[in-house]
Amino acid sequence: MIFRDRFEAAELLSEKLKDKIDEDSVVIALPRGGVPIASVIAKKFNIPMDIYFVKKIPSPYNPEAAIGAVSEDGIKFVDERAKIMLNVADQYIDEMVEKKKNEMKEKRDIYKKEKIDIKGKTAIIVDDGIATGASMLVAAKSLKEMGAKKVIIAAPVAPPEVVAKLKEVADDVIFVQTPPDFMAVGQFYQDFHQLDDEEVIELLKDAS
The missing domain is CATH 3.30.1310.20 (PRTase-like)
Structure with a gap:
C-alpha cells in the first residue's frame, strides 16, 4: 500500500488506534515527520498533543x-x-x-512547545514510519522513565523485523502495514517531502 501523504496515513492509523484511546491519552510526535500524524490523531480523538525529540x-x-x-x-x-x-x-x-x-x-x-507532564498518562508515540527502530526505542524508554502508565508505539509502516524489538519496550505496537519488502519509509508515500519548521509550528498550533 502506498499512502498519498502523511495525512492519509494518519487517518488509516487512527482507525487502528480507536480502541486504544482512553481519557488519559496523549499523542506524542517524533519531529518532524511524526507531527502531521499526531496532529490528525489529536484532533480526531480530541486528546492533547506533544512532541518528543530523539x-x-x-x-x-x-x-x-x-x-x-x-x-x-x-x-x-x-x-x-x-x-x-x-x-x-x-x-x-x-x-x-x-x-x-x-x-x-x-x-x-x-517550536515554543511546553512539555506535557505524562506521569500516569497513556503515551502514544507516533512517527511517519519506522526504519531501524532506534529512535522509537529511546523515546519509549524515556517516556516510561518519566512515569507514563502505558506506552503505545504507532506508525503507518515499519519493517517486520523491528516489530519484535519495539514490543520489548512498549505495552502495545500498532502499524497499518509491516511489508517484507521494506527498504525505506519514503517508498510507501507519494508525497514524502521534508517538513520545515514553519509547517511543524503551524501543525502544533492547529492541533492545540
Missing part, C-alpha cells in the same frame, strides 16, 4: 550512519556492536550526546 548519534566516520540515539532528556541507546567494530571512544559518544541535547533544546524553543 536524535541519532552519528558514526564519527559517516554522519549518515547512526551508532545509537539520545532523547532530549539524555536517555541514550548505543549499538555496542557498532561501537566496538568502529572503535568509537566513550568520550566521542559523551560529547555527541551533549551536542545533540543542546540541538534538541534549541528546537523545542523554536
